[in-house]
Amino acid sequence: xxxxxxxxxxxSIPGNFFAPEVYVQGDMELGLIENRAGARLIxxxxxxxxxxxxxxxxxxxPAADLVLRQCGRWWGKNFYRRFTTEVxxxxxxxxAEMEMVEFIQSLKECWKPTVGA
Amino acid sequence: MPSKFEDFLQAAEDHYLQPTxxxxxxxxxxxxxxxxxxxxxxxxxxxxxxxxxxxxxxxQRFSNTQAELEKVLTHWIAxxxxxxxxxxxNQPELLESQLLGWLVDILHRDExxxxxxxxxxxxQQSLVSVLNAEQMTLIAPLLQKANTALVSEDxxxxxxxxx
Numbered sequence: 001x002x003x004x005x006x007x008x009x010x011x012s013i014p015g016n017f018f019a020p021e022v023y024v025q026g027d028m029e030l031g032l033i034e035n036r037a038g039a040r041l042i043x044x045x046x047x048x049x050x051x052x053x054x055x056x057x058x059x060x061x062p063a064a065d066l067v068l069r070q071c072g073r074w075w076g077k078n079f080y081r082r083f084t085t086e087v088x089x090x091x092x093x094x095x096a097e098m099e100m101v102e103f104i105q106s107l108k109e110c111w112k113p114t115v116g117a
Numbered sequence: 118m119p120s121k122f123e124d125f126l127q128a129a130e131d132h133y134l135q136p137t138x139x140x141x142x143x144x145x146x147x148x149x150x151x152x153x154x155x156x157x158x159x160x161x162x163x164x165x166x167x168x169x170x171x172x173x174x175x176x177q178r179f180s181n182t183q184a185e186l187e188k189v190l191t192h193w194i195a196x197x198x199x200x201x202x203x204x205x206x207n208q209p210e211l212l213e214s215q216l217l218g219w220l221v222d223i224l225h226r227d228e229x230x231x232x233x234x235x236x237x238x239x240x241q242q243s244l245v246s247v248l249n250a251e252q253m254t255l256i257a258p259l260l261q262k263a264n265t266a267l268v269s270e271d272x273x274x275x276x277x278x279x280x
Contacts, residue, residue, distance in 0.1 A: 016215050
């Protein structure tokens with residue numbers, strides 16, 4: 001027996017947390033953007049990213065790899081912490097309770113390019 | 118994503134709208150009214166619509182567990198909800214970005230194939246009995262999109278649609 005009423009009366013049936021129309025929000029006039037959970041976002045132009053790499057290479061030479069790795073590790077740890085919190089809050093279950101495919105989908109949607117959307 | 122109404126706002130920047138534009142505006146208004154009416158029907162009849170689906174579904178045997186049945190059904194409830202909103206806003210692309218793109222890998226799996234197909238058929242039948250022909254034509258394209266993404270056997274085609 002399927003308890004339909006129960007399914008329908010659930011508070012919400014989640015969709016794509018990372019849908020670009022709702023994920024990125026902000027105040028254009030203040031120049032602030034944040035995601036739907038209220039975490040601040042930053043938009044960096046491609047040119048800046050590229051020049052960061054080049055300058056790093058010029059400044060520290062062969063140590064650039066090490067610096068990038070350290071930064072990446074630090075950033076990734078924070079990113080994952082935020083991703084976990086937001087996704088499990090939205091879908092109402094911890095990542096451990098999620099099916100693999102649901103987790104993968106969220107990760108994929110999170111990284112989907114949204115430029116121009 | 119500018120709506121039709123925003124187009125009017127922009128067109129009227131420095132002048133009164135012309136009679137043809139006013140007519141167009143009126144048409145947009147009445148189309149919006151129709152869509153809102155349909156949205157309300159879908160919202161209020163949600164239980165009725167899906168009860169028919171569930172009743173028919175339970176007459177059949179599927180290889181899926183009870184939990185899977187409920188899960189798949191819940192996703193289809195979401196499909197209709199998101200379709201209804203996309204229809205109301207007249208922005209069909211919202212269905213893809215907010216639901217289908219994410220849902221396709223979760224739902225379009227071999228073990229759910231016959232269940233998906235059956236729910237989709239039953240939902241269609243159930244809607245036909247609740248909505249009038251005009252309303253069906255408003256919501257049908259969205260359900261068709263969902264079908265192509267979630268039920269269709271030809272996976273390469275649906276990826277092309279979603280991509």
